Amino acid sequence: MIVPYLQRRAPKMAGVILSVAGYSIFSLQDAMVKWLVASHAVPQMLASSNKRPLLFRGALILVAWFCYYNAARHLQLAELVTIYFAAPMFVTVLSVLVLHEKVRWPRWAGVSLGFAGVVIACQPGRLGLSIPIGLTLLAALVWAYTNVLVRQISRLETTMMQMLFSNGAFTLVCGLSLPWVWTPTAPAEYLLMMALGLTGAVGQYLLFEGFRLAAASLVAPFEYVTLLWAFCLSYLIWGDIPHAAVFLGAGLIAASGVLVMVGEWLPGKEETAATEPGK
Secondary structure (H helix, E strand, C coil): CHHHHHHHHCHHHHHHHHHHHHHHHHHHHHHHHHHHHCCCCHHHCCCCCCHHHHHHHHHHHHHHHHHHHHHHCCCCHHHHHHHHCCHHHHHHHHHHHCCCCCCCHHHHHHHHHHHHHHHHHHCHHHHCCCHHHHHHHHHHHHHHHHHHHHHHHCCCCCHHHHHHHHHHHHHHHHHHHHHHHCCCCCHHHHHHHHHHHHHHHHHHHHHHHHHHHCCHHHHHHHHHHHHHHHHHHHHHHHCCCCCHHHHHHHHHHHHHHHHHHHHHHCCCCCCCHHHCCCC
């Protein structure tokens, strides 16, 4: 298989590939969530020696997705994902402040270019300010910090252990709230909920592995790929037609990923050992 080979020969490239695959699968999850939260309560959708950091990260993920899912009730999928794309910039900044990663200029340029594309596609003057937008930005910040925690915790724990604790927090908190928020569900919606859980699990695993193999600041810009998926799914499912600015923004976002990849091949000082898995 290509990915196991890259894990041995080029772990950073493997990390990028796994992360892009994970982000793409999360795009399907976003579409399912928006479909279901229109008629169901948010908790109804969320299904070691290092227990404290694992539990802490699980709680933060719960906060991030609670904010994100509630915002999905009021925003178009394309708008929701676009605003949320402040997250890669947050990850890059936090990777410097928390992980002390050495971020070279191509990564800063790539993230900045992608964020500019987000702003153009988002057209903030048209959307204005609202509670759903604030919830989405808060979700982006908290989610960015959980990605940084993945990088820290993965030096001590396996991907499966992180997934166990993260999903355990979801199950416990949401399960306790269901007696008060449960909504009658059709058989087809049960199937969609099961698909939601499956895509979330696969996306989590791929993303966790990606952050384990590659620096957080390298992986972060590739989250912009889900914006392209969001606009496609928004059109195919709900018939939302993007504005012309979306296409310009999408082009900048695609260029940001290319810039980061090209930058990795440029000669320059290697990342410090602190940014390598297991160091």
